[in-house]
Amino acid sequence: MTTEIPQAHKFYGLMPAVKFLRTSNLVKGFGSKEVLKGVDLALNEGGTTAIVGPSGSGKTTLLRLIAGFETPDAGTIELNNRMVAGDAWVPAHRREIGYVAQDGALFPHLTVAQNIGFGLDHAWNPVGRAANAKRVAELLDMVSLESAMGERRPHELSGGQQQRVALARALARKPKLMLLDEPFSALDAGLRVATRKAVADVLHAAEITTILVTHDQAEALSFADQVAVMRGGTLAQTGTPFSVYTRPADLDTAEFLGDAVMLDALLQGSLATCSLGGIPVRHATIQGRVRLMLRPEQIRITADGPIRGTVVDTVFFGPETTVRIKLLPVPGLDGGGEIITIRHWNASMARPGMELNLRVIGEGVAFAAE
Numbered sequence: 001m002t003t004e005i006p007q008a009h010k011f012y013g014l015m016p017a018v019k020f021l022r023t024s025n026l027v028k029g030f031g032s033k034e035v036l037k038g039v040d041l042a043l044n045e046g047g048t049t050a051i052v053g054p055s056g057s058g059k060t061t062l063l064r065l066i067a068g069f070e071t072p073d074a075g076t077i078e079l080n081n082r083m084v085a086g087d088a089w090v091p092a093h094r095r096e097i098g099y100v101a102q103d104g105a106l107f108p109h110l111t112v113a114q115n116i117g118f119g120l121d122h123a124w125n126p127v128g129r130a131a132n133a134k135r136v137a138e139l140l141d142m143v144s145l146e147s148a149m150g151e152r153r154p155h156e157l158s159g160g161q162q163q164r165v166a167l168a169r170a171l172a173r174k175p176k177l178m179l180l181d182e183p184f185s186a187l188d189a190g191l192r193v194a195t196r197k198a199v200a201d202v203l204h205a206a207e208i209t210t211i212l213v214t215h216d217q218a219e220a221l222s223f224a225d226q227v228a229v230m231r232g233g234t235l236a237q238t239g240t241p242f243s244v245y246t247r248p249a250d251l252d253t254a255e256f257l258g259d260a261v262m263l264d265a266l267l268q269g270s271l272a273t274c275s276l277g278g279i280p281v282r283h284a285t286i287q288g289r290v291r292l293m294l295r296p297e298q299i300r301i302t303a304d305g306p307i308r309g310t311v312v313d314t315v316f317f318g319p320e321t322t323v324r325i326k327l328l329p330v331p332g333l334d335g336g337g338e339i340i341t342i343r344h345w346n347a348s349m350a351r352p353g354m355e356l357n358l359r360v361i362g363e364g365v366a367f368a369a370e
């Protein structure tokens with residue numbers, strides 16, 4: 001006797017996971033310029049995705065299509081189980097999306113409270129006005145601004161405070177998806193980190209699915225649980241911050257996401273031999289002559305290290321010093337003489353002309369030799 005398998009279970013393994021947002025083969029051009037060349041991006045509900053890439057790669061265009069400010073030339077966008085662009089059209093104001101632009105785009109002639117309350121309904125009767133005032137106070141509190149700030153005008157606030165007001169305004173209508181288009185780029189370094197953390201905390205607490213567009217790789221890696229690397233109108237790689245940083249899909253992505261030490265190597269099986277000795281490579285898909293990538297923090301200065309090099313020069317940055325080292329030939333191996341750049345916390349540890357011992361920690365990533 002055979003037992004009937006319920007239909008849903010039969011097909012479970014074949015069904016694509018339900019995503020909160022899915023763009024499929026999204027194409028967009030302006031005049032003769034093709035800006036997006038088939039973008040497939042999927043987001044989990046409540047997750048945070050950073051879209052990172054060089055200037056002009058199409059990040060803002062993708063965000064504007066998702067927001068409904070532009071229509072795609074081809075492809076579809078599904079949001080929360082609903083087709084919003086492509087085979088159907090849902091206008092921007094019906095997509096339940098919040099948008100924070102680079103400069104905050106606050107209305108200069110309105111107070112902070114009026115800016116935040118701008119999109120709220122029912123302001124035409126006393127009950128509605130009281131409810132709005134309560135909601136504005138809640139939102140100010142949510143973004144850690146004192147209630148007295150509500151009376152100020154945007155020019156009386158710092159850049160970081162303005163961005164918090166812009167976030168509060170975008171949160172006012174309780175969006176399901178928040179789009180942040182380089183909202184921290186105009187802030188100075190210290191304020192940028194603090195504002196980014198404050199914004200991330202608010203969005204996380206409210207469990208709002210978020211996309212952050214940035215050209216700053218450190219911002220992308222620290223803010224998001226998914227990083228999508230955009231280049232030339234397509235997504236070169238999508239994955240967790242750890243996976244895209246430690247296992248970049250190609251050389252350009254490797255170099256875009258952080259400093260990289262690149263060496264010629266001979267890859268046999270899962271061992272790459274180069275001027276830094278034998279380095280394990282996981283998931284080696286190619287063999288023979290390769291370009292091997294390591295992150296600078298994988299190369300340690302240590303007295304018992306098997307590799308030797310001479311310090312060329314150093315640059316002091318406070319908490320760390322970058323050290324350029326000329327590698328000495330390894331007996332029995334090709335190569336030697338390459339100059340690599342690593343970092344060390346102790347500035348007095350390395351001075352030009354010094355010979356140092358090095359040790360490599362972890363695995364390398366192999367790319368096809370050019």
Ligand SMILES: Nc1ncnc2c1ncn2[C@@H]1O[C@H](COP(=O)(O)OP(=O)(O)OP(=O)(O)O)[C@@H](O)[C@H]1O
Nearest residue numbers: 030031035053054055056057058059060061062215
């Ligand atoms: N409305 C438009 N009309 C014509 N060209 C446009 C329009 N919007 C964007 N572009 C062009 O599309 C390309 C991609 O622009 P987009 O703003 O999406 O890139 P980006 O990756 O966000 O860049 P950045 O980091 O500099 O903001 C650019 O060459 C830009 O000039």
